[in-house]
Amino acid sequence: MSDGDISISNLEKVYDDGAEKTKAIEDLSFDIDSGEFVGVVGPSGCGKSSLLYLIAGFLETTDGTISVDGEPIDGPGTDRGVVFQDYALFPWRTVMENVTYGLEEQGVSKEERRSTAQRYIDMMDLGGFEDRYPKELSGGMKQRVAIARTLAYDPKILLMDEPFGALDQPLRESLQDQLLDIWRDLEKTVVFITHDVEEAVYLSERVMIMTRRPGTKKTVVPFDLDRSLDREEIITSDKFVTTKNSVWKSLREETQPEVQP
Numbered sequence: 001m002s003d004g005d006i007s008i009s010n011l012e013k014v015y016d017d018g019a020e021k022t023k024a025i026e027d028l029s030f031d032i033d034s035g036e037f038v039g040v041v042g043p044s045g046c047g048k049s050s051l052l053y054l055i056a057g058f059l060e061t062t063d064g065t066i067s068v069d070g071e072p073i074d075g076p077g078t079d080r081g082v083v084f085q086d087y088a089l090f091p092w093r094t095v096m097e098n099v100t101y102g103l104e105e106q107g108v109s110k111e112e113r114r115s116t117a118q119r120y121i122d123m124m125d126l127g128g129f130e131d132r133y134p135k136e137l138s139g140g141m142k143q144r145v146a147i148a149r150t151l152a153y154d155p156k157i158l159l160m161d162e163p164f165g166a167l168d169q170p171l172r173e174s175l176q177d178q179l180l181d182i183w184r185d186l187e188k189t190v191v192f193i194t195h196d197v198e199e200a201v202y203l204s205e206r207v208m209i210m211t212r213r214p215g216t217k218k219t220v221v222p223f224d225l226d227r228s229l230d231r232e233e234i235i236t237s238d239k240f241v242t243t244k245n246s247v248w249k250s251l252r253e254e255t256q257p258e259v260q261p
């Protein structure tokens, strides 16, 4: 079983479509501990999704290395699960069949697949919807199916690319709290991309702020919120407000046009 620590060293990603080269990421080094929840924010187009897909093994690095548990990654693996903003469910499969997908790939028996999938379907409050198709579900339910599908094959690392970006505020908040429960109970390492500074600070233990493209680590803001408090108490606490402001300030320096002398 993997521990789920991630080590990124001098990472560079250049897209080359033959006619044009785009440097998305430049010299990015960053270590994430096993079981840590790290938020990533940065200006649009700075390479956040690229970073996530490189860690997932969907894309090849141009230079530098990404290691998981000390081993350089070599393509996608079931030690890493990805949750996308647009759910990416299989439309021709029911909720149950979507959630069992990764287990089929792992060659798990049909009975075990169903019982494992049911556990995560129940965890995500989807009981009773097992036979529905994605088009019959709301956005929030689709995203819960996507999360259940990823959790079902038990990746140690969850890579999440603006997973709640398309949802309204009450749904976002409820999924954020569900995610925190899962993170604590299942001891996952989570890398969570968002453009919402408040969401990043509410969920994470550290937030990495990226520079504008070519993206690299600008700064990392560590903090320690008292998780025994409820949401209202956390988001109104001095520590939360101060942290949020410092992340926001750092991000704003990257999103504002440079001042001409």
Ligand SMILES: Nc1ncnc2c1ncn2[C@@H]1O[C@H](COP(=O)(O)OP(=O)(O)OP(=O)(O)O)[C@@H](O)[C@H]1O
Binding pocket: 015, 016, 017, 022, 023, 024, 042, 043, 044, 045, 046, 047, 048, 049, 050, 051, 195, 213
């Ligand atoms: N397949 C590709 N081919 C060429 N360029 C690409 C490709 N994918 C991404 N890029 C470019 O790389 C840069 C980084 O893109 P990326 O999607 O990683 O940014 P992002 O930080 O996730 O942006 P957003 O906040 O808008 O989601 C952008 O300039 C983008 O246009």
Ligand SMILES: [Mg+2]
Binding pocket: 048, 049, 050, 161
């Ligand atoms: Mg993106």
